[in-house]
Structures are given as structure tokens and as C-alpha cells.
Amino acid sequence: MTGIELYDTLTGEVRPLATREPGKVALYACGPTVYDHPHLGHARSALTYDVLRRYLEWRGLDVRHVANITDIDDNIINRARDEGRTESEVAVEWEDVYIDAMARLDVLDPHDRPRATEWVAEMVDFVTRIMAAGAAYTTGTGVYLRVGSVPRYGDLVHRGLDDLRASAGARVEVDEDKEDPLDFALWKAAKPDEPSWPSPWGPGRPGWHIECVAMSLGILGDDFDIHGGGNDLVFPHHTNERAEALAVGRSFARHWVHNAMLNIEGTKMSKSLGNYRTVVEMLDEHPLNGRAFRLLVLQTHYRKTMEVNPELMASARTAVQRLDALARRAKAAGADHDQGTGRRDEAAAGAFRTAMDNDIGTPEAVAVIFDTLHRANAALDGSAEDAPTLVATVVELAGALGVAVDAAEHGAGDGDAVIVGLVSKRQAAREAKDWSAADGLRDELAAMGVVVEDTPAGPIWRRA
């Protein structure tokens, strides 16, 4: 028992996270198929599991975080064909873009980042076992899972087989060779000009969902703790992953976690609506956007659709600056020296923990952080004894959610000497009570994008 409660999609309720091994958490989060720019939805999803992982670690649990990269599928093949390149070239390019974008969002690298193409042998082996179990059959186009043979197939989506059948084929035409419209390909027979791997059923490539089963069970083992992903993956992706594992009698995820989608300007983000936003684009717009977007994600519960628009990004940036401002003035006041020594405000840490233990209540946790920030500022105003502890608590709790607090006055470094010179020149003018000279210098700095703040301990500055 971890004391942490998490919503489980399978049972449809918040329930205690009871891990397979005490003190350890095996987490598998579905990663992207790499053939295009990662968008804000990918970022929200990655952030959700990064925060979950960081919090579990903050609680002292030993987490093994696996996030896959799907580097072979129809989209990649189509893109490669369109661009006259190999599938591998396309996949490598977009995987690099993805990983770089995640790093800029301060998403920790997962402990394992398996690629589908590196696990084909395991997938073939898995399909072989499903065949042996009598839960699959071959047709001219590949190997199919017999969905009807899997007990409680629709449990994850909370729908019965007949109900699912009734809407099957609503969007995609049904393959007549299949025994049941719900059956899906475990292995696809090779078509001309497509990459393929040898198999007992002839050359082909992995079918649907099989890569995640092979990799999650292969790396984390049976009965691993948490399987996560966007809630659009509940069906068919996760439902079918689960079916594949169940077909060979293996116990799959103990807990299913799904994050909600994201809207832009009130409507869903989609390419056709023209409101499709990429992570790189968002990050390039403002140096604070990485942290601001994370804060925005944290301010909405992970199971609720979140809103993103320029105004909200701006307000999140302002909030991030308040965090930095606290650190800066604490540093100027010499009140930050005990950071990392373990001293913290236990009332705040306790409230934070209570919020997070309750199904990862990040909005409330963020509220605790800002309440503490408020107390820290007040303590700093009155030079109260506990100011350093409160400041350290803010930094620690924000850090537990992956929000870095930056006390540095210096930006990139370029031009710092000039800025420092102007700041001290202005201070000299102020001491001489030459206000017009001082204000002129402040305007000059402002034109350079630098804001000066006068504190009892002397002037400090930051980039706007």
C-alpha cells in the first residue's frame, strides 16, 4: 500500500495504488508514433506521466518509467513514400524532434525508451503464442486476434461485445475475411515496397497494439503497475493490448491511467480547424513557455479537458515569474541558503501530499505552493525567522512537480557585463539622488528588456 489513490479506467473509480512490489512502481506510458511534429497534446500527455513519476519519486518510491517510441506504422510508411525517403529516416528525424522538445519541457528521460523496430522478434514470439493458444487465425492479409475468445474484452471501455460490434465499421470498412468485425491484425502480410520482417506467416510487419504489449511485458514483466496514455487510446489501442495479453493468460497492467485531451480557444485542436499547435512552436514563442505550459497543465486535473490559449499562456508566465521573483528576493535577502538541507514547512508539505495522494490533485497542490509562496513573501517582508524554510519549501514542492524555480538574475549571459554596469551606474545616481539620471538609465535598461528592482539589499535585475 502506497497511501496514494489513483483513478483506474478499468474499474471506473479512484482506488488505492497497490504496487506489485512494495516500494517500487513499474510505469509504462504510451509514447508517440514519430512521423510529424509533436503537438501540445503530446506534451500534455508526456507531462502528465512525468509529473506522476516525479511525485512517486518524491514520495520515496523507486520508479521504473518506460515510454516507447513507435517507429514503424502506416503513417511513417506513407510519409516516407511521399518524401522519397526511408521509413527509418523519417522516424529518426521526428524522434529527435520529439526528444528535444520533451527535454525543453523538463520532462525527465524515461528509464527505458524502447523502439518498436527493435522488438519485432519479441512481437513475432508473442503472436506465435497467441496462435498456439487458439486465439488467432490467419487470412490472406495477416494474422488476426479472435476478439470473441478473450474474456471480458470490452471491460476497459465499459462496453459489451455486441455493443462494440454494433458500431464497428462505422468509420472504416470491414474486412470480409475476418471472422468478426472486431478482430484486428496482429501481423500484417508484407505489401510490395513496404518494410518487412520474416515470420512464421511469411514476411510482414507488426500489426496493431502488439508493440506495446511486447515491450511493456518484456521490460517490466507481468502484472506491472501502471499503464498510461491519452484517453483516446482507451479504445481500441489499450483495449486490444489488454486483449493480446489476456489471450495468452498473462496478467497485464494493475492500474490504467488516462489523461484527457486539450482544447485550443474552446474547441478541440485539429489540423482541419487550423488551430493545431506544435510543441516547438509554443516553446519558441517565449523563453518562459516551457515552464508556463507545465504550470498550465498542472492547474487542470489530468482527467479533465484543459483549455489553452494565448491569454492563459501569458497568465501562466506571470505566475512562473512570481516563483522566480520569490527566489530572487530571497537570494538578495540571504534567505535562501538552507535550500536542500531538508528543512521545510511540514504543514505545507503535508497539504501538498494530501492533495497529490488524492488522484494526483495537481491543481490543489499548486494552490498549496502559491499559498506557501504568499507566506514566504510575507515572512520576507517582515524578515521573519521562517522565511528561508518557507522559500525552501516552495522550491522543493514546485520541484516535485517538475517546475524549476530560477533565482538567477542572469539570462543567456550575453551583455550581462553591460547590464551590470548600467545597473550600478543607476544605483550610484540614486545614491546621489539624481533621479532623472537614474530614471534615464532605467529606461535604457528597459529598452534592453531588463527590469530593475530595488530591494533593501540593493538593486537586482531580471529579463522581462
Next chain:
RNA sequence: GCGCCGGUGCCCGAGCGGACCAAGGGAACGGCCUGCAAAGCCGUAAAGCCGCGGGUUCAAAUCCCGCCCGGCGCUCCA
């Protein structure tokens, strides 16, 4: 149509039966601080009968029923 998740102040967004909490962030306004600012502090608002209509209860934003609206899913999408 079916399943899941939602509809709370100017915007975003907590709360899930009862306590001076209807949190927290942003925006606005007044005051303090400041040479003036910035940062910070204090306070305020006709700001919301918590989507609409019923019901359960001593007590509901919180539970139940119906309706309206939004999002996602219903074969490869976070």
C-alpha cells in the same frame, strides 16, 4: 445512437453532503511600501440563486432522475 468525462466568478480552474475557503492562478480596483517604479503586503468588488428542471436529506455546487450544451472514443490519433 452507444460509452466515458465535463458544464462553478471577467478568464482559467479546485471543491465530490455540513466548519468563516465556494481554493489557487490571471485580469481589475483601492491602500501600504518606494524619490517614482518594480517586486511584495493588505483589502475590495452588483463579481456566481455553482448549465436548466425536478427529487432525496435536518443539510447539496457536492447524491438521484430528466433535459440542454461541450469534449473524447466507437479500428492504427495524446
